[in-house]
Structure formats: C-alpha cells, structure tokens
Amino acid sequence: MPQLSNGVSVHPDCRHFRGDIPCRPNKEHGYQCANCPVYAPIEQRILIIKLGAIGDVIRTTPLLRRLRQEYPASKITWLTLTPAILPQGVIDEVLKLDLPAVLHLQQREFDILFNLDKDKEACALHDSIRATRKFGYTLHPQYGVAWPGNALADHKYLTGVFDELSLQNQKPYVQEIFELSGFDFRGEEYVFDTHEDKGYNWSALPTGRPRIGLNTGCGDRWTTRLWSDEKWETLISQLQAAGYAPVLLGGEAEAERNQRLQAATGAAYLGTFPLPQFINLMHQMDGIVTQVTMAMHISIALRKPTVLMNNIFNPYEFDLYGRGQLVQPDRQCVCFYRGSCKLGTSCMEDLPAQKVFEAVRASVAV
Structure with missing residues (x-):
C-alpha cells in the first residue's frame, strides 16, 4: 500500500478513491485506507x-x-x-x-x-x-x-x-x-434512472384508465417522420372511446401542436419539462406511442410497451425487447434516411390511425 511522507497509507487503486475530495466511505463512515473494510481494488480500467x-x-x-x-x-x-x-x-x-x-x-x-x-x-x-x-x-x-x-x-x-x-x-x-465490443448480445436491458425519487407531483394526470403517452414530435432533422394533426386527433378519439387516457408528450418544439391537440380532443397535456422530469412523466405511462426519436429510447429504457411508428429507417435496427409493436405506412417508403420526402408528401400520411390504435390495443390491455 503506498504511503505518503508522513506515513499515512492511501489506496489510489480503490474504486472508491477520488484523489481530490474524500471518497464516499470516508465521508459517510469515516473510513481511511489503512483499515477500510470496503476497500475495492480495481482489476480492470475501462x-x-x-x-x-x-x-x-x-x-x-x-x-x-x-x-x-x-x-x-x-x-x-x-x-x-x-x-x-x-x-x-x-x-x-x-x-x-x-x-x-x-x-x-x-x-x-x-x-x-x-x-x-x-x-x-x-x-x-x-x-x-x-x-x-x-x-x-x-x-x-x-x-x-x-x-x-x-x-x-x-x-x-x-x-x-x-x-x-x-x-x-x-x-x-x-x-x-x-x-x-467483442461480446455476443444476450438481450441485456438498458440501464436507466426513472427519477422516481425526485418527488415530482403528477396529480394532474388522468387516473383509473391506462395512460397512453403520445409523443407527437420527431426533432427537426428527419421531418419525414412527422404525422399530421388529423391523424393524431383520430388516434386520440379511438383511444378515448376504447377506455384509454391519452397523454400528450413532447418538448418545446411540440408545445404548440400539443396545445392544439388538447383543445381539439381534450387529451391531457401537462406542458414541457426538464429532461429528468420528462423521463419521470413518461415513467407514469402504461404505454407509449412515438416515432423514432429520443422518447423512443426513453420508452424502451423504461421498459414500457412501445408502439413505434417508423418509415425512413431500417425496422431491424430497433429492438423493443418483446414489448409493443413496430408499425409502418401501408405505402413503402422510398426516402431511406432522408430528412425530406422525395415525393413531396411523406408516406407517414399512409400510416392509418387505426393501425396504430390496433397496435396499442395489442400491447396494453384496458
């Protein structure tokens, strides 16, 4: 064990050791390296x-x-x-x-x-x-x-x-x-924080019915993924009639659309939030409908049944871990990894709301 000039022993090879501030075992229990019961020597540095x-x-x-x-x-x-x-x-x-x-x-x-x-x-x-x-x-x-x-x-x-x-x-x-990375994939799940310990108040969320989060945006890079307001309105009406509670989700870019959809359908919309709070809001859902976007990754990480609307990406790229379904337009997409549609109108308009609704119903029971 290395020692400083005054004879004090330190363990720079310990996983807990920080070098610039006290480690957690020292801070919480007063342990020092010479007699630390939780000394954890590092065998590999990755x-x-x-x-x-x-x-x-x-x-x-x-x-x-x-x-x-x-x-x-x-x-x-x-x-x-x-x-x-x-x-x-x-x-x-x-x-x-x-x-x-x-x-x-x-x-x-x-x-x-x-x-x-x-x-x-x-x-x-x-x-x-x-x-x-x-x-x-x-x-x-x-x-x-x-x-x-x-x-x-x-x-x-x-x-x-x-x-x-x-x-x-x-x-x-x-x-x-x-x-x-040199490994075979065995279905390992994501490692993710639900932020459930933050104490967020979601009293404004509907209760008594399965909540289906509808993430209505897709970012500004691949706008060929966007679905029209009319399609969202139809889906919301179908979900409501079947006994689900639609909840509109999104960031600042989706705020105006979500306000329109709320006014037109009465679906719940709580506004925009910092990322940890948004993640926890998604954690309150029983299922998520989303395009290929950040919310999709969060939904999969939270192990939510995910209905993934896809058109421009290879569908094999996405692993929903057996939870949810991937739905695509009835017309074959010809704009692979393109941000704008070559035909002028995105094939997402050929994805019927009924098809998405059936995928929700198959993934989340009422």
Whole structure:
C-alpha cells in the first residue's frame, strides 16, 4: 500500500478513491485506507467513449450490464456530451467532453477502451489515449476519416457508410454495438434512472384508465417522420372511446401542436419539462406511442410497451425487447434516411390511425 511522507497509507487503486475530495466511505463512515473494510481494488480500467446524441447514449447502456458481469472488479469511465442522462452507481466516473477531460484522459492508462462513435474527435481520442485493448473506431492515418479499429467494427462501420448495406442489415443496433465490443448480445436491458425519487407531483394526470403517452414530435432533422394533426386527433378519439387516457408528450418544439391537440380532443397535456422530469412523466405511462426519436429510447429504457411508428429507417435496427409493436405506412417508403420526402408528401400520411390504435390495443390491455 503506498504511503505518503508522513506515513499515512492511501489506496489510489480503490474504486472508491477520488484523489481530490474524500471518497464516499470516508465521508459517510469515516473510513481511511489503512483499515477500510470496503476497500475495492480495481482489476480492470475501462473507458467508454460514446458522446451523443442522447438517444444513442441511452441505447448503449446495455453494454454496462455485460461489462459488470465480465469484469465485476473494474472501474468504468464514460466520456460523453450528455453526462446527466447516464445512471449513477453503475458507472464509476462520468466525464463530459471538454478540454480538461481530454487532458486528464490522455495522461491515464486503461486496460480496455471502447470508442463507439465515428465522430472525428472520438476517433482522435481513441488514438491518443493509452489502452492495452481497443475496440471500435479509429482515424484513418492518411485521410483523417473514421475507420474500423479492427475486424469486429467492420459490420457496423459499413452499414453506416453505405445505404444499400444498411438496408440489408438485420441486426438491431444494440447487437451491433455488443459485437463491435467483442461480446455476443444476450438481450441485456438498458440501464436507466426513472427519477422516481425526485418527488415530482403528477396529480394532474388522468387516473383509473391506462395512460397512453403520445409523443407527437420527431426533432427537426428527419421531418419525414412527422404525422399530421388529423391523424393524431383520430388516434386520440379511438383511444378515448376504447377506455384509454391519452397523454400528450413532447418538448418545446411540440408545445404548440400539443396545445392544439388538447383543445381539439381534450387529451391531457401537462406542458414541457426538464429532461429528468420528462423521463419521470413518461415513467407514469402504461404505454407509449412515438416515432423514432429520443422518447423512443426513453420508452424502451423504461421498459414500457412501445408502439413505434417508423418509415425512413431500417425496422431491424430497433429492438423493443418483446414489448409493443413496430408499425409502418401501408405505402413503402422510398426516402431511406432522408430528412425530406422525395415525393413531396411523406408516406407517414399512409400510416392509418387505426393501425396504430390496433397496435396499442395489442400491447396494453384496458
């Protein structure tokens, strides 16, 4: 055990040790390294680089379950752009991508490094941080583009750069991430915080009927996913008539639409909230209807029956873990991964409300 000049022993190899502030065992129980009963020596130092967006970070968390199983005495560090979305406790150290974090990581050594992003800054970090074993993406040394770090990354890399191969892919995203990291996927669930301990007051929510959250937006990048107000109104009426309680969900971009839908149908709409509170609001639902967007990832992470409305993405990409259904337009989509429709009118208008309603009824009993 290392000792300082005054003879005091310290354990810098302990998972609890912080180095700049007291560790939790010291803070809560007064333990010191020399006689600490919860000393937890680190056997593997693991770094995950997964920067964003939020949904991609959420759907990478199943990897944590396998890492804790395979390396129970490891210290896991995760570098991201959205640290607040990651669950506390399972990850030992969460770092936000900034200059101090980069300088810090470049002076450390890891046993295993996973770079799961093809962003150039993520690939550059993969190359500049010392690690015995590395998985994921690197920078091509001559051309400065993302490149597979080894053969395990080839499949996921190629489906990301050629539409034809992406269309042929039949592996869900989570399976691809596991295989890229050297594991077989065994159905590991997401690791996620419901924020139930925050004490949010949801007295305005309807009671006595199954609540079906309707996430009406899809972000501003892939607007080909949008469904019209008329379709939402029809679905809401069908749900209400069948004994469900529709609850409109969304952020600032969906506020105006949700207010219109509330006025037209009487569906519940509580407004917009910070992300942790929004997550907990979704946790109050019995089922979720959503397009491919952040709310979809949250719904899957919360283990809610999810009715996923999809048109422009490969349906094999999504794993609903046996909860809910994926529904698509009756007309085949010709705008794979396109933000605007080549035909002028999105095929989402060929997704009948009745089809979505039947999927809800099959997923959530009244």
